Amino acid sequence: MSVRSEDPHAVVDRLFRQEQGRAVATLIRVLGDFDLAEEAVQDAFITALETWPTRGVPDNPGAWITTTARNRAIDRLRRRRVLAEKAELLGRQALIEEELAAIDPDAALDGADSMSPIVDDRLRLIFTCCHPALAMDARVALTLRTLGGLSTPEIARAFLVPEATLAQRLVRAKRKIRDAGIPYRVPDAHALPERLDGVLRVLYLVLNEGYGASTGDRLIRRELSAEAIRLARVLGSLMPDEPEVLGLLALMVLHDARRETRTGPRGELVLLEDQDRSQWDRARIDEGQSLLERAMRMRRVGPYQLQAAIASLHDEAPTSDATDWAQIAALYRILCEIQPSPVVELNRAVAVAMADGPAAGLVLVDRIAAGGQLDDYPYLHSTRADLLRRLGRRAEAADAYRAALELTANEPERAFLAGRLTRIGAN
Amino acid sequence: MRYLLLIYGQETEEAPPDDVAAASHAAYATFTADIKARGLFQAGEALTPTSTATTVRVVDGETIATDGPFAETKEALGGFYLIEARDLDEAIETAAKIPAAQEGSIEVRPIWELPTDYAMAASGEASAGG
Numbered sequence: 001m002s003v004r005s006e007d008p009h010a011v012v013d014r015l016f017r018q019e020q021g022r023a024v025a026t027l028i029r030v031l032g033d034f035d036l037a038e039e040a041v042q043d044a045f046i047t048a049l050e051t052w053p054t055r056g057v058p059d060n061p062g063a064w065i066t067t068t069a070r071n072r073a074i075d076r077l078r079r080r081r082v083l084a085e086k087a088e089l090l091g092r093q094a095l096i097e098e099e100l101a102a103i104d105p106d107a108a109l110d111g112a113d114s115m116s117p118i119v120d121d122r123l124r125l126i127f128t129c130c131h132p133a134l135a136m137d138a139r140v141a142l143t144l145r146t147l148g149g150l151s152t153p154e155i156a157r158a159f160l161v162p163e164a165t166l167a168q169r170l171v172r173a174k175r176k177i178r179d180a181g182i183p184y185r186v187p188d189a190h191a192l193p194e195r196l197d198g199v200l201r202v203l204y205l206v207l208n209e210g211y212g213a214s215t216g217d218r219l220i221r222r223e224l225s226a227e228a229i230r231l232a233r234v235l236g237s238l239m240p241d242e243p244e245v246l247g248l249l250a251l252m253v254l255h256d257a258r259r260e261t262r263t264g265p266r267g268e269l270v271l272l273e274d275q276d277r278s279q280w281d282r283a284r285i286d287e288g289q290s291l292l293e294r295a296m297r298m299r300r301v302g303p304y305q306l307q308a309a310i311a312s313l314h315d316e317a318p319t320s321d322a323t324d325w326a327q328i329a330a331l332y333r334i335l336c337e338i339q340p341s342p343v344v345e346l347n348r349a350v351a352v353a354m355a356d357g358p359a360a361g362l363v364l365v366d367r368i369a370a371g372g373q374l375d376d377y378p379y380l381h382s383t384r385a386d387l388l389r390r391l392g393r394r395a396e397a398a399d400a401y402r403a404a405l406e407l408t409a410n411e412p413e414r415a416f417l418a419g420r421l422t423r424i425g426a427n
Numbered sequence: 428m429r430y431l432l433l434i435y436g437q438e439t440e441e442a443p444p445d446d447v448a449a450a451s452h453a454a455y456a457t458f459t460a461d462i463k464a465r466g467l468f469q470a471g472e473a474l475t476p477t478s479t480a481t482t483v484r485v486v487d488g489e490t491i492a493t494d495g496p497f498a499e500t501k502e503a504l505g506g507f508y509l510i511e512a513r514d515l516d517e518a519i520e521t522a523a524k525i526p527a528a529q530e531g532s533i534e535v536r537p538i539w540e541l542p543t544d545y546a547m548a549a550s551g552e553a554s555a556g557g
Contacts, residue, residue, distance in 0.1 A: 133515055180537050181428040183514035191516065 025121035246295035247305035254288035273320035325355035436531030
């Protein structure tokens with residue numbers, strides 16, 4: 001099957017998600033300049049949009065993008081060179097041009113498995129983007145923007161900040177990388193473990209963005225989740241003895257196994273309990289479970305392994321009712337101990353409600369609500385609403401559904417909540 | 428890149444006991460020798476307490492000198508190292524080895540490397556004006 005038969009615009013669109021991070025990462029390594037690299041890669045995609053519809057899509061579109069971006073970078077550098085007067089600048093630029101010419105687009109496009117971690121430019125880039133000298137929100141935004149290929153408006157929506165604020169955040173982060181000398185390399189062995197934590201957190205957020213997509217009409221951002229998984233795989237091959245890397249990868253894969261059933265034919269949200277479990281990807285579940293087993297054998301438990309264990313229990317249950325909810329509640333309790341968070345408490349409350357009934361769950365949810373930290377968190381209100389509904393307290397449930405609706409921007413989720421609200425009123 | 432490592436710590440009213448002072452001197456001697464051996468060291472000095480500081484500004488052409496540091500803070504600037512490091516990672520790693528990092532804080536500030544002719548143009552202007 002040839003890509004030539006595809007609509008060129010669709011190919012460019014898909015390719016942008018898949019390849020722009022790779023191309024940008026390679027160019028940043030050589031240029032040491034985020035903006036120049038991004039501009040060159042953008043140029044390449046614009047050229048693709050202009051030429052592919054008439055001349056056809058090349059056989060290896062990814063390599064074509066990297067090659068074209070490289071040539072655009074050389075063009076831009078030469079234009080600057082005319083302006084450059086310093087001999088030292090000229091010398092540096094000549095060196096950069098030589099290195100640019102030496103980029104092998106095919107090598108840059110190999111899969112992660114065949115690639116030594118040392119030469120994966122995206123791995124270098126992720127340690128730069130997740131550097132502790134950058135604020136956490138800047139790290140996440142930069143990783144999504146440069147590696148995930150998300151647009152600034154999309155990231156702004158994910159963070160619930162104005163676009164201008166996010167754009168400014170990106171500019172400042174790139175400026176600090178350049179001016180403070182934040183390196184573009186994988187940290188030395190002794191610094192690697194402590195730097196890893198921040199990287200895992202960013203990847204986890206990318207995955208969540210992939211599922212909880214802020215764009216509203218499309219619940220699942222397949223490319224983004226695939227990107228998070230790919231980066232986690234690369235990390236896993238770099239650090240095969242780090243159980244939390246494997247734990248995170250297992251978690252991602254175990255969630256991804258349910259991807260097809262998370263939305264209905266019109267893009268509407270389908271709850272875990274209503275999903276067609278026969279459609280879950282058995283091969284992915286097997287892969288996730290064996291990854292988790294490998295991680296658990298190292299006997300250093302952590303938050304990602306615990307979450308993967310919870311996902312694994314869901315994946316192997318034949319029905320929602322037959323799920324081992326008591327075990328899941330117990331795992332959440334351990335998770336709360338090592339990583340205290342009201343969101344984790346909320347998840348635990350849901351599991352307790354399933355194991356011991358809605359009244360038991362509601363006690364925990366009301367305690368979390370009294371804490372006040374989750375006032376603006378829609379899932380607190382929708383969870384409360386659901387428990388109240390199951391207890392037959394319809395007026396209170398309706399209030400809670402309305403509170404959740406007010407805080408939810410995601411279209412499928414809004415439709416789901418509105419549907420529940422109508423049904424309560426109709427009863 | 429060059430980085431200025433600014434050493435901030437609590438100031439004490441009284442001089443520390445001799446053995447504490449000796450241990451501190453030894454720790455700094457070891458650190459300084461280490462970064463010299465690694466080729467990172469460019470300069471480094473200890474500062475006298477902020478009680479000896481004077482802050483100067485010019486208001487409407489008048490020089491106003493006031494007693495004390497620019498800002499009264501809990502942790503005061505007590506010394507600095509100027510180092511040449513490969514990148515921020517090496518600068519952070521070096522800063523973490525400064526003895527004061529255990530109790531105080533080290534601020535890592537990259538040196539803004541201005542073009543040499545910028546500095547020359549500035550001095551030329553000054554002499555032309557004077």
